[in-house]
Amino acid sequence: MRANSLWFRLIASSAGMAIILLATAAFLLNAIFQQALERNFDQRLRASLDGILAAIELGPDGKPQLQTPLADTRFSLPLSGWYWQISAADSYNKLAASPSLLEEQLTPPETALSIRDKDGVAAFAMPDIQGTHLRVIEQNVKLFGGQKEYAFLVAGNFDELKAEISSFNNTLMAVLAALGLALLAALLFQVRFALKPLVDMQHQLNDIRSGKGELLADNFPREIQPVADELNLLVESNFEIIERARMQVGNLAHALKTPISVLTNEASGSKNPLAGKVQEQLGVMRDQINLYLDRARRAARAQAIGASTEVEPVLQSLARTLQRINSQRNLSIKVEAPPNLRFRGERQDLEEMVGNLMDNGCKWAKSSILVKAMPTTSDEGRTWLLITVEDDGPGIPPEKRASALKRGERLDESKPGSGLGMSIIAETASMYSGLLSLDQSGQGGLKANLKLPMVA
């Protein structure tokens, strides 16, 4: 996915936001859990401190002494991380301590002692000599019958909770990761869903360009319907411009035909060399006009998809017309076409293609031409409309048939024609993805096969 896309922008911004939020949540949850653990731990330390306070007495030497040992054996194990210590509150010299502390002394950092709760208890973390993380509470207490203040300090091994914390953290991470993935999936779906109208619009525009559709739909979301409406106006005005240009080319070409006739007639009456030149150039102009008229017609065809034409009436009317054009020649023009056979395309195109083929057949035929229309199935299994035009004239030898279909080729200059006929038929047919091929007729002359799309 390219960086410069709406898709990327939406995914990247939402994913970035989600990551920040999830990380913050992870941090906060971890802190809350740690705090809860510490408070709970501190409670246990307070219980131990209360036990010590209950069992302490001033000894004969004036030093505090524990009368009965504590039940918790962890205070006896050396450097277990569980300690208690009593020292003078002002000097912090160790006066008595748990056996686990050995000869060591715990000296809390001064900043930790400045924050105390309403009972005068300070709670803080510090390492012991071994680097074990300790959780410590400290309280200054005046012992019974004395004025001296002692600092009572109880420490517990906080590392024992490490496993619990890391297990919590693992669970937290797993849950958050799952949440993140779910968010991402939802995001992908959401973006796809939100962008779908744009994709639809692209497809519809594609269809318009390839002639499969005419306009964009009018059911786009409120935000992009104005764009669709504007595009429709653009498409329509584009069609109008093409149509106008096409009509103007047609009008221009037709309008030029009369002056060319006039000039041709004037020039043909004169033996002047200028007249010869004029005649020659008029011939060029005539061909150019035919060429551009043909192109203008073709431009119009691009938008004429979806039309359908019944074949039989077209063949009959062409046969009728050609019969009258050739009324002196006693030609037999036979049409064999089943009713309800339909060509997928414009009536005029069918008329031009078949009309020119039939006209060509009439020019060369000795006595008869035969026009047949039938459905046919191609190798790929698609059904086509096949129109054949056969005559009993001289035909075209196989080696010359290919060049007969080329633009500007005229095999015989003795019959009138611009030399555009066959190639225009072939080009028009290929515009409908059809095909014109030439063959030998059973009647002896030429057989033209015109394969065109059919309405099934």
Next chain:
Amino acid sequence: MRILVVEDDKDLNRQLVQALQDGGYVVDKAHDGEEGHFLGDTEPYDAIILDLGLPVLDGVSVLEKWRRAGKKTPVLILTARDRWSDKVAGFDAGADDYVTKPFHMEEILARVRALVRRAAGHASSELTCGPVALDTANTKVTVNGKAIKLTSLEFRLLAYLMHHNGKVVSRTELVEHLYDQDFDRDSNTVEVFVGRLRKKLGVDVLQTIRGMGYSMSETGHAG
């Protein structure tokens, strides 16, 4: 033979009229559909050249109106529209021939000759009546193989009678087909021309049918 040319382009109209006159026809002209329709409807033409893109009333409508009114005059459509749909529409409206612009004048002349001939029921371009032969293609007249010279009016007179070989042609009909619409129609002049034509032909193929008109026939010629 009288021809009507309906064509809105002044130059082309003039050229057609000139070429047809040179070919031995009497020619009337119209420059729009309404005028063309009126002339074709009221005057007895032997053939009509009709443009399709006409002002006021288009060619196909003009043709349809003539055919609906029962006019059988052969009509040649001369147009820039060269699509098959236009040709089909033209012929279905009742045209007898169709030429697309640009065209060669010789082609128009040949087609008009063929139309006139066909309308009169002749197959060949050479019309004969006994020893008299008239070639419509090159406007030559021979008697027993020898060419004779005729004025254009005499030629038109002979051509009309030979096209209607064996039929009686009235004086009025002759006048209508030999002169254009502006001519002062005094049928007595026809008698003068018939007399001159008889003398030039030198053979007795042109009979006067008293009270009815004239008739060409090979019976009873003196040789």
